[in-house]
Amino acid sequence: MGFERRVTITFCDLDIFLRTPPLACKAAPLLPAMTTPLEDAMDTLIRIFHHYSGKEGDKNKLSKGELKELLTSELTDFLSGQKDPLLVDKIMNDLDSNKDNEVDFNEFVILVAALTVACNDFFEEQLKKEEF
Numbered sequence: 001m002g003f004e005r006r007v008t009i010t011f012c013d014l015d016i017f018l019r020t021p022p023l024a025c026k027a028a029p030l031l032p033a034m035t036t037p038l039e040d041a042m043d044t045l046i047r048i049f050h051h052y053s054g055k056e057g058d059k060n061k062l063s064k065g066e067l068k069e070l071l072t073s074e075l076t077d078f079l080s081g082q083k084d085p086l087l088v089d090k091i092m093n094d095l096d097s098n099k100d101n102e103v104d105f106n107e108f109v110i111l112v113a114a115l116t117v118a119c120n121d122f123f124e125e126q127l128k129k130e131e132f
Helices: 011-018 037-052 064-074 076-080 087-095 105-131
Strands: 005-007 031-033
Touching: 037 064, 037 105, 064 076, 064 087, 087 105
Parallel strands: none
Antiparallel strands: 005 031
C-alpha cells in the first residue's frame, strides 16, 4: 500500500483482550504504524462496522436495517444464494445476545468469526477432496 498510517489504541479496549488490570483510559499517542495483514483486517472490520452503525440510533450499534445494508453490501456472495426472506431477521435474532434489537460490535464479530470458520471448513474439505 505504501502509505503511513497513524494508530490510536485505547488501553481500556485492549484490556478486554489482554485480561490485565485496567490502565488509565488514555489513548496511546499517535504513532506511525507499519501494519501486518492481520492488523489491516482488524482495522477493516472495525471501519466497516462503524461505516454502517449509527445511521438509525446508537452510533455504536447496528439496527436491523443497518445490519441488512451491511450484509447486502459487504457479504454479497453470502446473501446471493439465500432465498429466505426472513434471513436478516434470523441473523439479527441469533446475534442479538442481549435482546436489545441492535447488534453491537462484539455481536457482529461473532457473525464474522462464524462465517470465517465456515469458509475455512469448506476450504479444508475441498483440500481433502483434491488429495484423493
